[in-house]
Amino acid sequence: MKDLNLRLSANLLVKYLQKPANQFTKEDIIRYINEEQIQMVNFMYPAGDGRLKTLNFVINNGAYLEEILTCGERVDGSSLFSFVEAGSSDLYVVPRFRTAFRDPFAEIPTLTMLCSFFNKDGEPLESAPEYTLYKACKAFTDVTGMRFEAMGELEYYVIAPDDSLFPATDQRGYHESSPFAKFNQFRTQCMKYIAQAGGLIKYGHSEVGNFTLNGLIYEQNEIEFLPTDAIDAADQLMVAKWVIRNLACQYGYTITFAPKITAGKAGSGMHIHMRIMKDGKNQMLTNGQLSDVARKAIAGMMLLAPSITAFGNTNPTSYFRLVPHQEAPTNVCWGDRNRSVLVRVPLGWTSQQDMSALANPLEQKSSYDTQQKQTVEMRSPDGSANIYQLIAGLAVACRHGFEMDDALGMAQKTYVNVNIHRSENSEQLKSLAQLPDCCVKSAASLEQQRSVYEQYDVFGVKMIDDIIRQLSSYQDESLRNDLQSNPEEMMNLVNRYFHCG
Template identity: 75%
Template sequence: MKEELQMNPNLLVEFLQKPPREFTKADMIAFIREKKIKMINFMYPAGDGRLKTLNFVINNESYLDSILTCGERVDGSSLFSFIQAGSSDLYVVPRFRTAFVDPFSEIPTLSLLCSFFNKDGEPLESSPEYTLQKASKAFTEVTGMQFEAMGELEYYVIAQKEELFPATDQRGYHESGPYAKFNEFRTECMSYIAQAGGQIKYGHSEVGNFTLGDKIYEQNEIEFLPTNVEDAADQLMIAKWIIRNLAYTYGLDVTFAPKITTGKAGSGLHIHMRIMKNGKSQMLKDGKLSDTARKAIAGMMVLAPSITAFGNTNPTSYFRLVPHQEAPTNICWGDRNRSVLVRVPLGWTAKKDMCSLANPLEKSVRYDTTQKQTVEMRSPDGSADIYQLLSGLAVACRYGLEMPDALEIAQKTYVDVNIHLAENKDKLEKLDQLPSSCEASADRLQQQRAIFESYNVFSSTMIDGIIKKLKSYQDVSLRSELEKNPEEMAELVETYFHCG
């Protein structure tokens, strides 16, 4: 606990000297009083995947207590397509653990993410946040373990072209300044995200950089640390909001869109997962990937086609998921292999003290590296509904742990080679493929919906709404139609430029 509080950049943690999960209403009032906060913002994700905001002036302490206790009512029909105008009132009630100081407001403002409740004061079954809560709870109740996750948030920064120190096209991975132009913008984003409670692992420039007309496009990434899956979703939502607002402040444009133009790297939202029990990782056994991890992967292999309905939600998603590129199309998994759907990253299992090898003055120590092992789903992108996506992955991993033939499925879908090489053609032909369009994704979700609806995780209303939306794009042949039509491709990209 003490280590969790020391050097913590979260402004509320620093002041209250307790972790966010222990924040109370009294803590909020004490912080507001001491820091002379003048306004409160309620924020909540709507059907378009973006955070919405409701502003309150603190009239007096009685009114402050009222809004923190009772929340407020909002028009649900303007937030979600599945809610009818005739019965549209919803309550939004703040979750104190999500509180953060708005870094962009000139008026001292405290922002809190909210949960939705219906007219009877019950959690809204089809709200994204409550769906994830149910998915996390079902995982623990069924398996006796906890599901944790974190995201790799990739995005492009777009600005006027510069002539000095031009970047090398598509060679931006971990580039330093002055060739990378937006490292300082990224680190400022990271600082704000950390102050807002985001558990950041690191940030860096990514592969994608190119010039288009008079604009430069530079890809960056901010990666998080594994945490409770509900907190992971909240942190990603706040991070996207911060990145966009800081870009606006500097007159930059930012996009999390999966694809910008042909032949250039698209942006993904890779999700890392780990399974914990009593604070200990269950991902390894005797230095190797455990059966628990393999069963969870098997669940993702089975449900991967329908998970695209949550993680790849507009037609441009499927211009990124094309064969022979780093983005996966084949449903398989492997070690340290970026062409597979689920990657098992390098996991510090060599049992060597590399710190003492690199630094001869350091004594060799035993450091528990097992908590570093994750597995990574590589298909999702920035169009994802983050709460639905993480809910779907929690369901898939739980389902894998329930399947009697999970280890057999894991073995059949494992690859230890470049799957695209000619000599692996037979193996490739046996693998299932990800959908190639929104419509195809909707069909796969329809086929597998019962699994997501089990344990009352996804409501049938939510699944119906997702299928209807995906079907509305009518994009079955769109990828082949636009393959040689850059003008129409550019129009499509523009339409979904600010997705998610």
């Protein structure tokens, strides 16, 4: 099976080197560069604005290649992070070999790697996004004895001139096929490049959002990933956004991950699925039912839900998406297969029916362990999120569920099994906490709950201070109400944050 996995891998380096990415060494990277006649190396790393930054190297000779792979390079931390002071701003960026991928857009043969940040003493930078996530996952394992895994659903809009042929049905684009869906080929090309760069893709499809405006077609799409190590999950989402934008630039399309781009149309989320593993086995189910492990993790997310928005909903347009009576959540609750809740427990193959044999009578009965597929899904985050901080915040919340005195009671209290917005459920609705409705309230929630994130030195004090300062600076307490009847100003706001994340 291992040899088959290596042969079938879409990751170009895995296929070439015939070893999993997490086993790549410096020697492997040098060998690939030499044998594939790579002429340039790129270092990429996430900055405070949530985007990947790039440093280019020409390979002068073997000694220089050895030097940059071993020592990394200096960068100006104060230009990357607002919490780094200019007076002591030098940082090191050092490549992580397991992230190496062939740049599909470079005319010159180029190998790209994601980097970690280190301070002047050669220690990991405490408030670096990737290191914060590492610390969150380590604390989760130290407390629970289990491993935290994650995966993302990446929603985005493709915008291009409307060809008026085979018009799609407004707001009915979910899983539409061509020719009514216009950008399936673009999406599948994105998926190919993401997979070649190491992204473990589950599937892709067109999404609900679909409309025309001022001669342009707006089509919503989604690429969803498979559960994996949380740091790898974050890396994959970062690279995926970079790939989608670069390919769109080649096609002449406009891309946005913005949470809301016009009133009355579907906004774009970035839902995060999670599962908890021990000894290679999924702990989310017990005898086909949601386990106490899963319920404790959910309880932690219920408690910290207001402050999680500080990492997952980072500009004022985020809160134009989080409104009642749509699929984006507003109430702090969870439920099975319910898209009106904050945390959803998706359909989980727990029926014990061999559906493949029923659909294919010639098949023998399968013994496939479907329990590994069960996840829980946080539905509030959107494309403005700082991906590493968001997944770190979720790992903290899930860990805290195991430290709470009455986690199972909290899980029971916040469970709903119906659409909470129906009139007959008004009493239960009144008992539920609400998510913040603006950046300022999100900042206040983070201030109130910050000690949980700072525990075990996971989130640095300066990082939390910086997030609170930035969110508070929007002064958007009344913005949603102010712009309800002012579509022109609403569009000005959307345009301001169009390329967020």
